[in-house]
Amino acid sequence: MYLITVLGNLLIILAVSSDSHLHTPMYFFLSNLSLVDICFTSTIVPKMLLNIQTQSKVITYAGCITQTCFSLHFAVLDDILLTVMAYDRFVAICHPLHYMVIMNPKLCGLLVLVSWIISALNSVTMFDVVSLFYGTSLGVYLSSAVTHNSQSSAIASVLYNVVTSMLNPFIYSLRNKDIKRALKRSFVVAGTKGTIT
Numbered sequence: 436m437y438l439i440t441v442l443g444n445l446l447i448i449l450a451v452s453s454d455s456h457l458h459t460p461m462y463f464f465l466s467n468l469s470l471v472d473i474c475f476t477s478t479i480v481p482k483m484l485l486n487i488q489t490q491s492k493v494i495t496y497a498g499c500i501t502q503t504c505f506s507l508h509f510a511v512l513d514d515i516l517l518t519v520m521a522y523d524r525f526v527a528i529c530h531p532l533h534y535m536v537i538m539n540p541k542l543c544g545l546l547v548l549v550s551w552i553i554s555a556l557n558s559v560t561m562f563d564v565v566s567l568f569y570g571t572s573l574g575v576y577l578s579s580a581v582t583h584n585s586q587s588s589a590i591a592s593v594l595y596n597v598v599t600s601m602l603n604p605f606i607y608s609l610r611n612k613d614i615k616r617a618l619k620r621s622f623v624v625a626g627t628k629g630t631i632t
Contacts, residue, residue: 436597437480443604444469446618450608454617460538461527464520465608467547471516472600475509478502479596506596512554519546 451457451466482502486492494502526537608614 436601437476437484440476440480440597440601440604441473443601444473447604447608447614449621450614450617453621457613457617460523460540460543461520462613463543464516464523464547467550468513468516468520468607469604471509471512472603475506475513476597476600478505478509483596508554512550515550515553516547519550522546 447469448466451462479502482494482498523538527534530537
């Protein structure tokens with residue numbers, strides 16, 4: 436699942452960066468979301484895989500704090516980018532004639548930069564964000580802690596941390612014909628470069 440997450444999101448970044456037809460605000464935000472999904476998953480899954488492999492659930496205090504800060508940072512960044520993407524779609528639907536004027540490259544870059552800055556600042560005071568956006572996942576964790584069922588806790592953790600990031604490429608992009616076309620072009624170009632000597 437981790438490999439599918441990383442490869443799927445890398446394919447989106449590759450498609451958007453290599454095809455000039457996809458250099459639009461929507462795909463710019465999608466490629467940033469893909470990068471954040473890779474980072475979010477990479478803060479948790481490698482340690483989880485190591486724990487499964489070694490049958491050890493030990494983590495240092497510093498490691499725990501570091502992992503928590505990075506995972507919260509990327510979770511908040513994910514939420515902010517989804518909000519920016521919703522605004523992009525709002526402008527595209529409600530103001531189609533002014534879309535390219537409103538969503539210019541300068542504004543898009545600024546929105547992404549502000550997303551990164553806000554998520555970095557919020558990493559210090561995350562209580563409000565955690566309680567607002569992740570209350571349900573916390574409920575799952577707390578209920579599994581009360582029942583002492585480690586299997587349901589592990590399933591909830593995998594669903595929350597891995598499955599959502601794995602499904603994002605399929606939900607947002609790989610069903611999109613423009614992304615599919617860009618990926619086919621990338622693979623055809625890579626294939627022809629490999630055969631011509």
